[in-house]
Amino acid sequence: MLKILKSGLFTTLQDMGRYGFLDKGVPVAGCMDSFSAKKINQLLENDSAVAVLEITMTGPTLLFEEATYVAIGGALLSATLNNEPVANYEVIKVSGGDILSFGKLEKGFRCYLAIKGGFKTPLVLGSRSLFSSVTKKNHLVDGEELPYGASPDFKPKISKLKVDSFLDEQVLTVSKGPEYDSLSDKQLEMLFYKAFSIANENNRMAYQLEEKIIGIKTSMITSATLPGTVQLTPSGKLIILMKDGQTTGGYPRVLQLSDRAISVLAQKKYGDEVRFQLN
Amino acid sequence: MKKYSISIRPFGKHAILLEWPSRVDRDILEDILQFTQYLRECCLKSDRWEIVPAYNSVTLIYREEPIEFDDFKEKLKNWYNEDIKVVNRQRVLWRLPVCYDLDFGIDLIEIAERSGMSIGEIVSLHTSHVYTVFGIGFLPGFTYLGGLPEILEFDRRPQPRPKVVAGSVGLAGKQTGIYPQESPGGWNIIGNCPVPMFNPKEEEPCFVSVGDQVQFYSVSRAEYDLHKIESEVGIYKLEKILLDA
Numbered sequence: 001m002l003k004i005l006k007s008g009l010f011t012t013l014q015d016m017g018r019y020g021f022l023d024k025g026v027p028v029a030g031c032m033d034s035f036s037a038k039k040i041n042q043l044l045e046n047d048s049a050v051a052v053l054e055i056t057m058t059g060p061t062l063l064f065e066e067a068t069y070v071a072i073g074g075a076l077l078s079a080t081l082n083n084e085p086v087a088n089y090e091v092i093k094v095s096g097g098d099i100l101s102f103g104k105l106e107k108g109f110r111c112y113l114a115i116k117g118g119f120k121t122p123l124v125l126g127s128r129s130l131f132s133s134v135t136k137k138n139h140l141v142d143g144e145e146l147p148y149g150a151s152p153d154f155k156p157k158i159s160k161l162k163v164d165s166f167l168d169e170q171v172l173t174v175s176k177g178p179e180y181d182s183l184s185d186k187q188l189e190m191l192f193y194k195a196f197s198i199a200n201e202n203n204r205m206a207y208q209l210e211e212k213i214i215g216i217k218t219s220m221i222t223s224a225t226l227p228g229t230v231q232l233t234p235s236g237k238l239i240i241l242m243k244d245g246q247t248t249g250g251y252p253r254v255l256q257l258s259d260r261a262i263s264v265l266a267q268k269k270y271g272d273e274v275r276f277q278l279n
Numbered sequence: 280m281k282k283y284s285i286s287i288r289p290f291g292k293h294a295i296l297l298e299w300p301s302r303v304d305r306d307i308l309e310d311i312l313q314f315t316q317y318l319r320e321c322c323l324k325s326d327r328w329e330i331v332p333a334y335n336s337v338t339l340i341y342r343e344e345p346i347e348f349d350d351f352k353e354k355l356k357n358w359y360n361e362d363i364k365v366v367n368r369q370r371v372l373w374r375l376p377v378c379y380d381l382d383f384g385i386d387l388i389e390i391a392e393r394s395g396m397s398i399g400e401i402v403s404l405h406t407s408h409v410y411t412v413f414g415i416g417f418l419p420g421f422t423y424l425g426g427l428p429e430i431l432e433f434d435r436r437p438q439p440r441p442k443v444v445a446g447s448v449g450l451a452g453k454q455t456g457i458y459p460q461e462s463p464g465g466w467n468i469i470g471n472c473p474v475p476m477f478n479p480k481e482e483e484p485c486f487v488s489v490g491d492q493v494q495f496y497s498v499s500r501a502e503y504d505l506h507k508i509e510s511e512v513g514i515y516k517l518e519k520i521l522l523d524a
Contacts, residue, residue: 027419247331
């Protein structure tokens with residue numbers, strides 16, 4: 001078991017998402033920054049779909065009860081194993097009784113912890129991703145325990161990965177959304193010629209942007225939305241839906257983030273700047 | 280079945296949006312559902328495809344590599360224009376109990392005053408119409424029900440409530456629906472349905488599908504409480520009527 005001694009600000013268990021129920025209104029959920037999560041699962045030679053911890057801004061304190069191997073990726077969160085610093089994207093051997101904790105957030109926003117073989121919590125509707133409507137709660141709490149298989153004999157083929165970090169990137173590559181063509185020249189200029197800052201309202205459901213552009217007044221018949229869909233409200237606010245975002249919406253979908261851009265955005269926090277670039 | 284002029288557009292690199300004429304119309308919904316059934320059975324059989332119909336559109340999402348849009352658009356056009364022969368999924372009319380007591384129907388008095396109808400008239404109108412499920416979204420298991428009589432069309436509340444309780448039955452514009460869980464919401468609440476619309480413990484967590492029909496019937500507080508308990512212990516039997524294709 002992995003014992004969550006302290007859960008941190010918002011630590012959740014996520015895999016690559018819950019599929020097959022989008023037409024019943026169930027969001028995909030899954031790792032916000034799936035690129036970083038996949039990298040550390042690769043490093044541990046895990047299937048890319050196994051569940052990892054997603055740690056947001058302030059990390060947890062974790063006690064390992066059995067020996068295994070772990071890897072950390074995504075945000076730089078000053079991780080230490082028994083008070084000794086450990087690096088991102090390296091295979092870390094842990095023994096029973098070891099304590100992993102996190103410190104100052106140096107860069108990025110979401111840090112991932114993968115474990116050899118993945119966490120073995122029950123699947124709910126085909127996924128281990130926590131999402132309140134499906135799994136009752138969306139984050140882990142103090143004292144909770146997560147099962148994993150002990151892997152004392154794992155011989156990693158590679159011990160570290162060189163990863164091109166996108167934590168400093170500001171550009172979000174986008175394609176045209178379904179309602180892109182209803183944007184005026186003025187709206188397009190506002191969308192592409194300046195940076196936007198991340199509003200305080202940002203979470204796993206959606207990121208709102210602080211600066212407004214000219215809104216779209218015309219109403220639209222409810223239709224599907226996806227993670228990475230940029231909605232423009234009548235008041236001119238831009239809302240970027242993320243992994244826990246609703247599956248349908250009635251606001252014009254002006255842009256659609258690339259998969260990579262969703263990961264780039266997932267590493268942004270309140271006040272950070274981003275800009276859109278049409279791909 | 281009559282063929283419509285449909286638009287096919289990319290929606291990011293992994294999804295395609297197909298749109299029928301922009302109106303809320305049961306014939307359009309039927310055409311969409313028949314085509315999506317054909318796609319599922321004959322063209323896009325892989326479970327890597329997610330298919331989300333809603334009102335006048337359907338979105339096809341592929342979980343693997345990006346879609347080659349131009350090729351795929353041609354294929355979709357051809358598939359749509361083929362003489363589709365599929366057995367439609369059995370459509371169902373679900374009969375759902377609603378308790379319209381004022382404890383639940385917290386906006387009944389206000390909308391009765393606004394419309395000049397009595398609460399009894401509102402309840403009788405709401406229960407006498409059969410509604411069509413045009414979409415499921417906003418929350419898991421939240422059904423957008425169309426077919427509301429014009430006299431029951433009320434604008435959303437100017438200020439959404441921070442908390443609407445699970446089971447609340449609401450009216451908003453041309454739609455009625457049930458909140459499957461506690462949530463913020465701006466609909467006018469007229470009653471409460473004791474049957475859970477979303478249950479993640481079931482293999483099929485939401486018994487209703489787009490294209491199904493729903494009719495409400497009024498129950499007393501005592502019947503409501505009974506159905507609530509029956510649902511909680513898993514012995515509530517859903518009332519359904521199978522519809523002819």
